Amino acid sequence: RKEVEQDPGPFNVPEGATVAFNCTYSNSASQSFFWYRQDCRKEPKLLMSVYSSGNEDGRFTAQLNRASQYISLLIRDSKLSDSATYLCVVRTSGTYKYIFGTGTRLKVLA
Amino acid sequence: GAGVSQSPRYKVAKRGQDVALRCDPISGHVSLFWYQQALGQGPEFLTYFQNEAQLDKSGLPSDRFFAERPEGSVSTLKIQRTQQEDSAVYLCASSLGLAGPTVDTQYFGPGTRLTVL
Numbered sequence: 199r200k201e202v203e204q205d206p207g208p209f210n211v212p213e214g215a216t217v218a219f220n221c222t223y224s225n226s227a228s229q230s231f232f233w234y235r236q237d238c239r240k241e242p243k244l245l246m247s248v249y250s251s252g253n254e255d256g257r258f259t260a261q262l263n264r265a266s267q268y269i270s271l272l273i274r275d276s277k278l279s280d281s282a283t284y285l286c287v288v289r290t291s292g293t294y295k296y297i298f299g300t301g302t303r304l305k306v307l308a
Numbered sequence: 309g310a311g312v313s314q315s316p317r318y319k320v321a322k323r324g325q326d327v328a329l330r331c332d333p334i335s336g337h338v339s340l341f342w343y344q345q346a347l348g349q350g351p352e353f354l355t356y357f358q359n360e361a362q363l364d365k366s367g368l369p370s371d372r373f374f375a376e377r378p379e380g381s382v383s384t385l386k387i388q389r390t391q392q393e394d395s396a397v398y399l400c401a402s403s404l405g406l407a408g409p410t411v412d413t414q415y416f417g418p419g420t421r422l423t424v425l
Contacts, residue, residue: 202350206348240418241399241416241417241418241419242351242399242416243416244413244414247413285350285351293364294339294356294358294363294364295353295356295364295366295367296341296353296414297353298343298350298351298352298353299350300348300349300350301349301350
């Protein structure tokens, strides 16, 4: 089993739709959680960190469920420019190693 | 300000050749990471430096891979006797503070796309 698992998609949604991605992690000692965005043939860029209490940044909401070992990303009112691959990232306590999921591909359609 | 830069952006090597990939992190960033990203996959951790110290090299796939950061700024990833399975994008990332206990944003360079023929 992979340490961090994501549905690769693609998720094809119309503009204005709400879409949600989940990511599961296997190590219960995982401490830090992030969502990164990667455009085609570009480098990953931090979208948001994920805090225990959940956090929101504009149209984006991230949540962490430690009991079930998953994090989620909700995108409201999808824009064409949201089309990208969304990478879930986890770091285990006491290590310097950041583990990336394979990414979930989102296509927002006009 | 300048971001993370990597060179070369593209590298084609014949099987068996040695290659050296360079990373210039953001000035003043303590932490530096190397990742390998195969097509359709997420980045895979290779190694981590805190200043000049290589604190984690557990992700290096074989002893053909070697990384250094001798003065705590520029880093080089060297691959000896390249194989076809080494073909991938090699990403470098830096962050301001210390990885580990501190949550810190990683800034990625554009990557070096290595093709081994």
